[in-house]
Amino acid sequence: MTKRELFCKAADMESEWLDSGDYASVLQATQLLSSRYLHDMTLNARMEAWAEFVADVEEGFDTMWAWEFDNDTAHRDWLHEAWPILTERVCQLRQSELDALDERFRMATAPIKPLGMSPSAIAQQARWWRFRYPRLVTGSPAEELPPTWFPVPTYID
Incomplete structure (x- = not known):
């Protein structure tokens, strides 16, 4: 991914408020954290991925993926590690969205x-999100769930 592509993706964040230092912090976070995470994703992409995961959990997490639940929180881990790298302005623009998702x-x-x-x-x-499990699940009650998911989540159709 080129710098221009990264900057364009970051531009979705109310570009009239951001300057070159803000964009540089997003690029720096993306580059620094890409070696620890599977995908080289921008701040916007990570926020969207966290939002999608939260929506999946709200709708009922599929028990077939119960053992992957912790892996799916990696987007929130990335945001946690990126926040100190980002400029104050970028954090201010995104903090309320992150707080609402959390x-x-x-x-x-x-x-x-x-x-x-x-x-x-x-x-x-x-990393408080690593110590939580879904209240609602879908799938087969016969699926084995992690032992820390107690009491057992509510199954929905």
Whole structure:
């Protein structure tokens, strides 16, 4: 992906408010984090992917993919790591959108109860989304679910 393509994708973010330093921070985050994540995606693409995942969880997460649930939170991990790299202006423009998605994710999920961790220790985790599971699921009740998904989510059609 060329710099121009990355800048054009970043331009969706109210371009009249962004300057070259803002675009450079988006490019820097994309480049720095691409080696840790499977896809070389821009900030806009990661925000869209997080939004799609949140919507999937709200609608009922398919139990066939239960063991992939943690992998699907990688988009939120990327955003967490990108935020300190981005300029303050970019963060300000996107923070309310991220907060709204995070709140929707909290509402659509329940906290897991991992062995050896107290609820207060879980609450203090910076990557809080890694300690949650979907409240609603679709698929076969015969599918094995992760043991931390307790109580068992509600099955919907």
